[in-house]
Amino acid sequence: MTDNPVFERIQQEIGGSDVVLFMKGTPVFPQCGFSAAVVQALSHLGVKFKGVNVLEDPGLREGIKQFSNWPTIPQLYVKGEFVGGCDIVREMFQSGELQELLHSHGIDAQPVG
Amino acid sequence: MSDETMAARIERRLQDSLAPARLKVVDDSHRHAGHSGWREGGETHFRVEIVAPAFEGLSRIARQRMVYDALRAELEERVHALQVRTLTPAEDAARRTS
Ligand SMILES: N[C@@H](CCC(=O)N[C@@H](CS)C(=O)NCC(=O)O)C(=O)O
Numbered sequence: 001m002t003d004n005p006v007f008e009r010i011q012q013e014i015g016g017s018d019v020v021l022f023m024k025g026t027p028v029f030p031q032c033g034f035s036a037a038v039v040q041a042l043s044h045l046g047v048k049f050k051g052v053n054v055l056e057d058p059g060l061r062e063g064i065k066q067f068s069n070w071p072t073i074p075q076l077y078v079k080g081e082f083v084g085g086c087d088i089v090r091e092m093f094q095s096g097e098l099q100e101l102l103h104s105h106g107i108d109a110q111p112v113g
Numbered sequence: 114m115s116d117e118t119m120a121a122r123i124e125r126r127l128q129d130s131l132a133p134a135r136l137k138v139v140d141d142s143h144r145h146a147g148h149s150g151w152r153e154g155g156e157t158h159f160r161v162e163i164v165a166p167a168f169e170g171l172s173r174i175a176r177q178r179m180v181y182d183a184l185r186a187e188l189e190e191r192v193h194a195l196q197v198r199t200l201t202p203a204e205d206a207a208r209r210t211s
Contacts, residue, residue, distance in 0.1 A: 034194070070174075071181050071188050072195065087197050088173045 006063030014077045018107050019049035022064045022075040027051040034086040035074045041093040045109040047102060079105045119156035123187060127163060130183040134202050135164040141196070157193040164205040173199070 014020050019042065025031030027039050027049070042049050054061040054073055065071050068082050076083040078101060083089065092098040102109035117125075120140045127136055142155035161180065168176045176199035181188065184195070200208070 069178065071185075082174065084174055084177070088177065091173065091198075 014080045017050040020077045038074045046112040131165045133165040137162040160196040162198045164200045168201045
């Protein structure tokens with residue numbers, strides 16, 4: 001599991017911020033509807049997060065799939081733990097579980113606007 | 114084999130590996146025409162809704178991994194995007210009555 005050099009970068013990212021989203025594009029300019037949907041959910045809860053654009057680095061794009069054992073982008077990490085992709089985040093957002101999960105980790109999450 | 118649509122192939126794979134109580138596979142490719150990952154001929158974007166007893170007691174992540182594992186070859190070959198909704202029969206019943 002540790003033989004891929006890109007894993008080190010991933011470890012640093014998910015260890016460096018409470019909420020990290022591996023996505024296509026940036027939080028301001030998502031380049032895929034699935035990534036945009038997760039950005040929207042997090043933004044709706046006023047959550048501060050770090051976006052990591054996998055389109056800038058093909059090695060990272062493939063590496064994060066191996067790292068998480070998850071074949072698609074986006075991928076959300078909270079406190080170093082994999083939460084899921086767009087479908088899961090959307091379901092958890094709608095049921096209120098996403099907010100609960102963030103709160104349980106001491107992260108501010110309140111519907112804004 | 115070559116006559117089988119990708120949607121039919123996905124359905125067959127999921128039937129074989131997860132024995133679903135209910136399964137719906139929708140080819141959404143036309144809605145993504147021209148977007149990244151789309152190819153001439155489509156069959157790149159799919160939506161799967163699957164109700165299976167095998168999901169009982171499993172996290173969302175574990176359930177979706179079962180779906181992805183069953184479709185590993187299809188994802189590698191051609192399928193670019195896959196929207197997945199996984200339910201147990203009990204969850205499905207609750208959803209229908211609420
Ligand atoms: N079911 C996925 C949908 C996301 C998805 O299908 N992503 C595709 C298209 S953006 C993907 O990452 N394909 C592999 C790739 O582009 O490297 C989720 O819940 O996140």
